[in-house]
Amino acid sequence: MILDLNGLTPIEAIRSYYIDLITFGIDILAASVIIISVIMAVISFLKILKNPIKDQTVDKESIRLRLARGILLALDFEIGSDIIKMKQIPGIKELLILRVIVTIRIVLSWSLSKEIDRHNKMT
Amino acid sequence: MITLEVIVLFLTYVIDVVAISIILITMGQLLLLLLRRALVVDSKKSPARKFFFNVFMKQVNVISNDSTSEPKISIIPILANGLLFALEFECANAILRLILVISSIFRDGPNLDIYNTIIFFVGIFAIRIITLFTLKKFDL
Numbered sequence: 105m106i107l108d109l110n111g112l113t114p115i116e117a118i119r120s121y122y123i124d125l126i127t128f129g130i131d132i133l134a135a136s137v138i139i140i141s142v143i144m145a146v147i148s149f150l151k152i153l154k155n156p157i158k159d160q161t162v163d164k165e166s167i168r169l170r171l172a173r174g175i176l177l178a179l180d181f182e183i184g185s186d187i188i189k190m191k192q193i194p195g196i197k198e199l200l201i202l203r204v205i206v207t208i209r210i211v212l213s214w215s216l217s218k219e220i221d222r223h224n225k226m227t
Numbered sequence: 228m229i230t231l232e233v234i235v236l237f238l239t240y241v242i243d244v245v246a247i248s249i250i251l252i253t254m255g256q257l258l259l260l261l262l263r264r265a266l267v268v269d270s271k272k273s274p275a276r277k278f279f280f281n282v283f284m285k286q287v288n289v290i291s292n293d294s295t296s297e298p299k300i301s302i303i304p305i306l307a308n309g310l311l312f313a314l315e316f317e318c319a320n321a322i323l324r325l326i327l328v329i330s331s332i333f334r335d336g337p338n339l340d341i342y343n344t345i346i347f348f349v350g351i352f353a354i355r356i357i358t359l360f361t362l363k364k365f366d367l
Contacts, residue, residue: 131326132231138319139238145316146245157256161308168312175319182326189329198332201341205325208345212318212352219359 127185134181141174169223172216179213239320246316253309314355321348
């Protein structure tokens with residue numbers, strides 16, 4: 105990451121630099137959470153493959169919900185990152201796109217948390 | 228040059244392969260189950276066929292080793308469960324892609340790729356919700 109001073113006052117440039125750095129860090133964190141969850145889900149799936157089908161269906165559901173929890177955590181990180189990014193949006197079009205993405209993410213995370221709650225109530 | 232973007236892109240392809248493999252495994256298991264059912268019906272005519280097929284099925288773990296009767300397993304929940312599991316992976320994939328695409332907005336401005344990714348994300352999300360709703364509605 106380079107500190108670009110073109111067209112910006114030093115304070116704005118420093119702010120922009122730190123916002124970039126923080127959002128980059130959060131993005132890396134979110135991506136790591138997703139990747140670790142996926143790896144754990146794949147390992148668990150490979151482990152249950154030797155069970156009979158009926159048992160696999162139940163196990164698959166619990167692995168899926170564990171993966172969903174990982175996705176939910178990553179989504180929360182990403183929503184935070186997107187809100188910080190809104191601080192330095194270059195234009196109205198980019199702002200609209202970001203808003204659409206944030207809305208979709210919020211709806212997905214709400215749906216995931218509902219599903220996890222329902223599953224917790226059932227068990 | 229190996230950058231972070233290249234690594235994440237590679238991982239999205241790996242997740243795609245995993246999701247496809249899960250669907251294929253589910254389909255394979257269902258086919259074996261259906262084949263077994265068909266043979267159980269057919270074995271009333273030929274008991275020898277039933278014996279050999281049961282031995283084969285126990286080897287591939289479609290039924291447990293101690294079961295001798297036909298297992299009462301419904302096919303639709305198994306298929307839907309496999310599909311939902313694969314969709315969860317695709318959801319993770321879409322989120323990873325969105326992370327890449329959003330960072331590209333700041334570099335290059337909006338492009339066609341971002342619209343494609345949003346459509347992909349919404350599509351997967353919609354299928355996921357519809358499948359879950361259907362499973363719940365019909366109590367499968």
